[in-house]
Amino acid sequence: MAYTEEELKKELETKEYEYGFYTDIESDTFPKGLNEDIVIGISKKKEEPEWMTEWRLEAFRVWKEMEEPEWANVHYEKPNFQDISYYSAPNKKPKYNSLDEVDPELLETFKKLGISLDEQKKLAGVAVDIVMDSVSVATTFKKTLAEKGIIFCSISEAIQEHPELVKKYIGTVVPQKDNFYAALNSAVFSDGSFCYIPKGVRCPMELSTYFRINQAGTGQFERTLVIADEGSYVSYLEGCTAPSRDENQLHAAVVELIALDDAEIKYSTVQNWFPGDKDGKGGVFNFVTKRGLCEKNAKISWTQVETGSAVTWKYPSCVLKGDNSIGEFYSIAVTNNFQQADTGTKMIHLGKNTKSTIISKGISAGQSQNSYRGLVQVNSRAENARNFSQCDSLLMGNSCGAHTFPYIETKNKSAQIEHEATTSKIGEDQIFYCNQRGIDTEKAIALIVNGFSKEVLNKLPMEFAVEAQKLLEISLEGSVG
Amino acid sequence: MLEIKDLHASIEDKKILKGINLEVNPGEVHAIMGPNGSGKSTLASVIAGKEEFEVKKGSISLDGEDLEELAPEERAHNGIFMSFQYPVEIPGVSVTNFIKTAINESRKARGLEDMPANEMLKLIREKSELLEIDRKFLSRSLNEGFSGGEKKRNEIFQMAMMEPKLAILDETDSGLDIDALRIVANGVNKLRGKDNAIIVITHYQRLLEYIVPDYVHVLHDGKIVKSGTKELALELEEKGYDWLKQEAVL
Numbered sequence: 034m035a036y037t038e039e040e041l042k043k044e045l046e047t048k049e050y051e052y053g054f055y056t057d058i059e060s061d062t063f064p065k066g067l068n069e070d071i072v073i074g075i076s077k078k079k080e081e082p083e084w085m086t087e088w089r090l091e092a093f094r095v096w097k098e099m100e101e102p103e104w105a106n107v108h109y110e111k112p113n114f115q116d117i118s119y120y121s122a123p124n125k126k127p128k129y130n131s132l133d134e135v136d137p138e139l140l141e142t143f144k145k146l147g148i149s150l151d152e153q154k155k156l157a158g159v160a161v162d163i164v165m166d167s168v169s170v171a172t173t174f175k176k177t178l179a180e181k182g183i184i185f186c187s188i189s190e191a192i193q194e195h196p197e198l199v200k201k202y203i204g205t206v207v208p209q210k211d212n213f214y215a216a217l218n219s220a221v222f223s224d225g226s227f228c229y230i231p232k233g234v235r236c237p238m239e240l241s242t243y244f245r246i247n248q249a250g251t252g253q254f255e256r257t258l259v260i261a262d263e264g265s266y267v268s269y270l271e272g273c274t275a276p277s278r279d280e281n282q283l284h285a286a287v288v289e290l291i292a293l294d295d296a297e298i299k300y301s302t303v304q305n306w307f308p309g310d311k312d313g314k315g316g317v318f319n320f321v322t323k324r325g326l327c328e329k330n331a332k333i334s335w336t337q338v339e340t341g342s343a344v345t346w347k348y349p350s351c352v353l354k355g356d357n358s359i360g361e362f363y364s365i366a367v368t369n370n371f372q373q374a375d376t377g378t379k380m381i382h383l384g385k386n387t388k389s390t391i392i393s394k395g396i397s398a399g400q401s402q403n404s405y406r407g408l409v410q411v412n413s414r415a416e417n418a419r420n421f422s423q424c425d426s427l428l429m430g431n432s433c434g435a436h437t438f439p440y441i442e443t444k445n446k447s448a449q450i451e452h453e454a455t456t457s458k459i460g461e462d463q464i465f466y467c468n469q470r471g472i473d474t475e476k477a478i479a480l481i482v483n484g485f486s487k488e489v490l491n492k493l494p495m496e497f498a499v500e501a502q503k504l505l506e507i508s509l510e511g512s513v514g
Numbered sequence: 515m516l517e518i519k520d521l522h523a524s525i526e527d528k529k530i531l532k533g534i535n536l537e538v539n540p541g542e543v544h545a546i547m548g549p550n551g552s553g554k555s556t557l558a559s560v561i562a563g564k565e566e567f568e569v570k571k572g573s574i575s576l577d578g579e580d581l582e583e584l585a586p587e588e589r590a591h592n593g594i595f596m597s598f599q600y601p602v603e604i605p606g607v608s609v610t611n612f613i614k615t616a617i618n619e620s621r622k623a624r625g626l627e628d629m630p631a632n633e634m635l636k637l638i639r640e641k642s643e644l645l646e647i648d649r650k651f652l653s654r655s656l657n658e659g660f661s662g663g664e665k666k667r668n669e670i671f672q673m674a675m676m677e678p679k680l681a682i683l684d685e686t687d688s689g690l691d692i693d694a695l696r697i698v699a700n701g702v703n704k705l706r707g708k709d710n711a712i713i714v715i716t717h718y719q720r721l722l723e724y725i726v727p728d729y730v731h732v733l734h735d736g737k738i739v740k741s742g743t744k745e746l747a748l749e750l751e752e753k754g755y756d757w758l759k760q761e762a763v764l
Binding site: 463468470487 | 672
């Protein structure tokens with residue numbers, strides 16, 4: 034028979050995590066706990082120069098004095114930072130030149146995730162730098178990129194091969210002491226990606242990195258640095274899945290984007306970390322600091338599809354420093370069961386004629402809480418700054434929550450700021466209408482949710498949009514009996 | 515084709531249908547008329563399988579198969595189509611995307627592959643011409659910001675695309691001006707065939723000038739109180755429903 038709202042809700046709640054498996058690969062793991070020796074140890078493991086070790090220690094000393102923030106609309110048991118191991122690397126080094134050399138079990142994992150490197154290689158236009166528990170194990174298409182002078186490698190490699198670039202830019206957008214998690218990340222980050230696009234170069238392919246948390250009890254502290262030199266363009270994709278786990282896993286990444294004069298960076302994320310089971314047990318804590326800096330006429334677009342994690346705390350932001358620079362934020366955040374998300378953006382208008390657009394789509398189901406938190410700040414020198422914000426929430430059932438916290442601060446009278454917000458609910462009438470046309474309830478929800486999210490899905494690169502659409506369906510649907 | 519026997523249905527313990535008997539054969543057009551609150555729309559919803567109505571007694575079958583255990587989408591797969599009195603909006607889903615999904619889901623249920631894109635395109639072109647539908651209309655979000663006429667025309671367009679065995683048109687004339695009514699009725703008439711049947715639910719006789727029924731039934735207080743041919747509709751137009759109500763009481 035057809036579905037009542039009650040059954041609909043139940044069905045939404047019973048979707049188990051699809052990628053709930055984990056790989057048994059021998060790892061080289063540090064003992065639990067955090068002190069200066071551990072920080073130095075990580076730096077040594079990575080064979081880093083002294084300035085980097087010092088930079089980390091500086092961050093660690095600041096972090097020790099900081100308090101974990103409590104202002105977000107999320108509730109969770111705070112991690113014990115002394116009960117986490119801060120470094121874990123697959124120990125079958127060195128890095129591989131071809132797929133044949135890669136641990137077959139690792140390849141099997143990628144296959145389960147549907148990201149066979151073989152296929153990726155053939156899919157011309159996508160270079161993949163896979164981060165598996167902190168160490169990059171394979172980088173493809175490097176050659177093609179090198180011909181254009183593009184550097185795309187792990188941050189560890191960049192620290193060794195391109196220290197001048199890393200030294201110049203790391204921490205310039207997200208300083209070590211920016212916030213509690215950023216400071217922690219600065220002290221202990223184990224790996225991540227680095228990308229540099231030279232002046233006037235248009236990166237010929239989408240650059241993508243798949244992140245994966247895989248070692249019980251090890252936090253993941255990724256550090257990403259993307260620099261688009263004057264007049265260059267790059268589109269960067271980041272996608273994540275993680276194996277099912279019983280205890281909470283901490284993830285505190287930092288992403289810094291630098292768009293120099295006339296440059297453009299498109300940064301797209303699909304995030305599907307383990308959200309905890311249907312009783313709210315387990316799941317990843319995702320406390321991420323993402324920020325981009327725009328110089329003159331530069332543009333940064335953040336597009337994110339967030340379906341995973343037990344607790345999300347994430348505000349990809351743009352500092353619009355240069356005149357005529359543009360910041361964009363397009364987001365879909367899905368929460369189900371007991372997930373909690375507090376996510377949004379900050380648009381800081383410093384330069385003249387700066388423009389920002391915020392489109393946020395929140396979808397809540399089960400007992401979840403979904404909050405949009407956004408700041409639009411116009412400084413006194415930012416003549417003719419403009420912002421448009423739109424926050425839409427879609428609710429399923431009666432036990433979930435959607436919240437909107439917009440902050441607007443303006444110190445310049447010429448600013449034009451618009452904010453629109455809507456809240457709607459998937460109705461039984463909509464479901465019945467679809468049912469009557471031969472579309473079952475599961476498919477109907479997918480259709481309605483995809484329609485709701487369309488403005489944001491359209492901003493994703495083609496291959497990512499398909500993946501994101503599937504992810505939305507997986508996150509919200511149960512097996513219809 | 516459709517056989518309804520002694521159908522009783524309620525919503526939240528309120529009895530709405532109190533013993534409906536109706537038989538519809540292939541090629542026939544039946545009109546169901548009646549005053550507000552007589553149970554016309556309920557009958558349509560119950561045939562389509564809307565969950566909130568509970569069938570207390572009696573049966574509905576299509577081609578000999580009892581519908582009771584079938585979900586609304588399964589009834590749709592079996593060839594039942596309902597044109598809604600108040601079609602719902604689905605923001606961000608285009609008319610084309612919606613109808614494509616509907617057709618392919620029905621095909622899937624029958625073990626068929628998705629309809630090839632060029633075939634779909636041809637079908638859309640053909641049916642939109644039939645209903646004088648502008649191509650631009652097809653890319654708009656389903657029913658969002660549609661006028662009353664556009665909504666109804668869209669319903670009939672979907673009917674044309676899905677080629678149902680049994681179509682139930684629930685108050686398709688409400689909210690239509692005379693031009694829209696003519697276009698919609700023309701569309702419906704072109705879809706009449708010897709293998710399919712149509713039930714037209716309407717309050718007024720007006721629509722029946724354009725879609726001429728083979729039979730007319732008058733519903734009052736959950737029962738069919740009078741059945742006849744198209745002349746019955748004219749009689750109703752002239753005398754109103756009151757004389758039938760009195761007759762029903764007697």
